[in-house]
Amino acid sequence: MITSDRLKETVYRELKKVEDPEITSVSILDLGMVDDVIVQEKEAVIQVLPTFSGCPALDLIKKRIEEAALKVGGVETVNVQFVYDPPWTTDRITEEGREQLKQFGIAPPPSDHIDGEPWHVDCPYCGSTYTTMENIFGPTACRSILYCKSCKNPFEAMKPVANL
Amino acid sequence: MRTYETAEEALESPEYNEALTELLFQLADDDFLLAYRGSEWLGLAPHIEEDVAFSSINQDMMGHATLYYKRLEELGEGKADDLSHLRSPEKFRNAVLLELPNGTGNYLEKPNYDWAFAVVRNYFYTLAKKIKLESLKTSSYVPLQHTARKVLMEVNYHLMHWETWFNQLIQSTEEAHKRMKNAIDQVWEEFMGVLSTGDKGDVMARSGIIEDEETIKKRWISKVESVFTQSGLHLKEKPQMKSGNGRNGEHTPTLESALDTLSEVYRKAPAQGW
Numbered sequence: 001m002i003t004s005d006r007l008k009e010t011v012y013r014e015l016k017k018v019e020d021p022e023i024t025s026v027s028i029l030d031l032g033m034v035d036d037v038i039v040q041e042k043e044a045v046i047q048v049l050p051t052f053s054g055c056p057a058l059d060l061i062k063k064r065i066e067e068a069a070l071k072v073g074g075v076e077t078v079n080v081q082f083v084y085d086p087p088w089t090t091d092r093i094t095e096e097g098r099e100q101l102k103q104f105g106i107a108p109p110p111s112d113h114i115d116g117e118p119w120h121v122d123c124p125y126c127g128s129t130y131t132t133m134e135n136i137f138g139p140t141a142c143r144s145i146l147y148c149k150s151c152k153n154p155f156e157a158m159k160p161v162a163n164l
Numbered sequence: 165m166r167t168y169e170t171a172e173e174a175l176e177s178p179e180y181n182e183a184l185t186e187l188l189f190q191l192a193d194d195d196f197l198l199a200y201r202g203s204e205w206l207g208l209a210p211h212i213e214e215d216v217a218f219s220s221i222n223q224d225m226m227g228h229a230t231l232y233y234k235r236l237e238e239l240g241e242g243k244a245d246d247l248s249h250l251r252s253p254e255k256f257r258n259a260v261l262l263e264l265p266n267g268t269g270n271y272l273e274k275p276n277y278d279w280a281f282a283v284v285r286n287y288f289y290t291l292a293k294k295i296k297l298e299s300l301k302t303s304s305y306v307p308l309q310h311t312a313r314k315v316l317m318e319v320n321y322h323l324m325h326w327e328t329w330f331n332q333l334i335q336s337t338e339e340a341h342k343r344m345k346n347a348i349d350q351v352w353e354e355f356m357g358v359l360s361t362g363d364k365g366d367v368m369a370r371s372g373i374i375e376d377e378e379t380i381k382k383r384w385i386s387k388v389e390s391v392f393t394q395s396g397l398h399l400k401e402k403p404q405m406k407s408g409n410g411r412n413g414e415h416t417p418t419l420e421s422a423l424d425t426l427s428e429v430y431r432k433a434p435a436q437g438w
């Protein structure tokens with residue numbers, strides 16, 4: 001008999017492999033999107049916090065989560081619930097997630113940003129602090145476009161969102 | 165004041181539920197229509213960076229509309245996609261200002277869109293949206309509190325964007341200043357419709373779903389007053405509602421043509437995902 005704690009752990013391990021379709025290379029777990037996993041009998045309830053409202057990938061994410069969780073022996077049904085309490089905020093992104101974002105060419109959001117104030121982002125390529133904001137809104141709603149004056153590369157940064 | 169934790173609780177009180185669904189339709193339809201008008205600008209904005217930014221904002225706003233339609237779905241009003249695409253114009257609760265076209269001409273043939281109108285309409289609307297969301301953070305309907313909190317996080321970025329445009333254009337050339345003033349006059353004629361909460365507004369306020377219309381109006385006017393003072397403009401009389409109150413189902417024919425275009429694909433094949 002597999003205990004539900006054990007199952008839960010296995011489900012988490014599978015979720016670690018699920019990527020955000022808009023930012024491949026970062027798992028939804030490291031983005032801080034999974035609020036809770038509840039395993040009862042053969043059902044896994046997975047509570048997910050949607051990120052930016054303008055990222056229309058929720059249906060796809062839901063499908064991928066279902067597929068991932070069903071790979072776990074002992075789980076027969078998966079119920080993905082999108083919840084809004086607590087709200088998803090960028091400070092939920094793990095250290096590993098922040099590193100992966102950089103590898104993807106996206107500067108992670110500053111963790112100490114005060115809402116409404118301009119935020120400062122270092123260049124993900126050379127680490128320079130000598131950067132300028134070109135456009136708050138990048139190719140998707142969650143990203144901004146910046147320019148590094150040191151290595152002369154444009155780069156993207158994830159916008160900080162915090163609970164006000 | 166009593167709070168309602170779930171849709172089931174709200175549904176137990178018909179009067180409460182009726183006012184709540186009215187407000188949700190207002191919030192959803194406002195974002196939905198303005199995002200649609202914004203999306204018509206695609207490829208036509210003043211420069212490529214603005215094209216990217218404006219479409220991101222419209223995408224966000226469509227996302228916000230979807231969140232409200234989902235809340236309505238939970239209250240048994242029907243499927244979220246059907247709510248946005250299959251209702252007839254008189255069922256829409258958006259303010260008339262937000263359904264008006266971007267200018268003369270149309271998207272495919274000679275669009276003669278007015279950027280000043282887009283900036284003023286979006287800026288003033290976003291100011292009002294933020295004020296309402298602040299109020300909704302303490303709504304008696306708990307799921308709406310959570311939705312408002314979510315939307316608010318993103319609206320701050322929209323506000324920064326439109327504020328920048330507004331200030332730059334109003335302080336720019338004489339020509340720009342003149343066009344902006346014209347746009348302000350145009351928006352002013354209908355803006356009361358955005359601030360109105362319609363015939364059910366009293367029940368909404370009494371049951372704590374959102375604060376009363378007068379309070380919201382006062383906050384908006386005092387905000388706009390300070391924006392005007394900074395830009396050397398003068399606040400005239402109160403904003404008006406010349407073409408009727410969309411909150412009560414009054415609309416211009418431009419809504420119907422907008423909905424026709426928006427829903428063409430959906431109506432033909434509602435079952436198809438797109």
Ligand SMILES: [Zn+2]
Nearest residue numbers: 123126148151
């Ligand atoms: Zn650099």
